[in-house]
Amino acid sequence: MIGLITKDFLVMRKALKSYVLLMGIYIILAYLDFFDYSFIITFIQMVLAVMPISAFAYDEQAKWDRYAMSLPLGRSGVVRARYLFVLALTLLTVAAGLAGTALLYLTHQSDPLEMFVTLMVSTTIGLLIPTILLPVSYKLGPERARPFLYAIVFIPTIAVVLLVKAGVLDMSLLKGMDLLAPTALAGGAVLLPLAGLAALGVSYLISCRIAAGKEY
Secondary structure: OHHHHHHHHHHHHHHHHHHHHHHHHHHHHHOOOOOOOOHHHHHHHHHHHHHHHHHHHHHHHHOHHHHHHOOOOOOHHHHHHHHHHHHHHHHHHHHHHHHHHHHEEEEEEEHHHHHHOOOOOOOOHHHHHHHHHHHHHHHOOOOHHHHHHHHHHHHHHHHHHHHOOOOOOHHHHHHHHOOHHHHHHHHHHHHHHHHHHHHHHHHHHHHHHHHHOOOO
């Protein structure tokens, strides 16, 4: 299991180094007030969220799945390793986000609660993307699943914009969140990633079922 997770990190090590460098640059730019923290952490989360799909594509090119699925670990074990890779990336991103939050709070006296809520929301988005894409990748393959990524990102965004313009969705309700107690707001924000983890668990069960019935 650990070997399979390590394999994913080794396969994606060049991309990870680039993203770590990019993350450092963006944190510096946020420190210099060139970019908003909310944009940076959301962008980084979404970039890292598609990395498991890229690892999936590399495996398919190398015909790795045909070998991996015959390992004593079993098909469910191989699937589990890929989902644990997702969780490892999520933890690394959350740790970097908390470090950025602390840095900006200490140097700019930024609102730590606002940044924490942003981090929790972006973490949830980062969990939901592989939650949807991984089962689709196991079913259709990573290349055929890639268009679903654009659907996941753009369709909800376009839908929200259209609903706001049509007056169906009232964004002013978000202003009411400022009236909540900080502890209540922080507690509610923490529940979002937990919901994302629950969805990821359901996604794992679906992927296991797909992998069990698939011919490699």
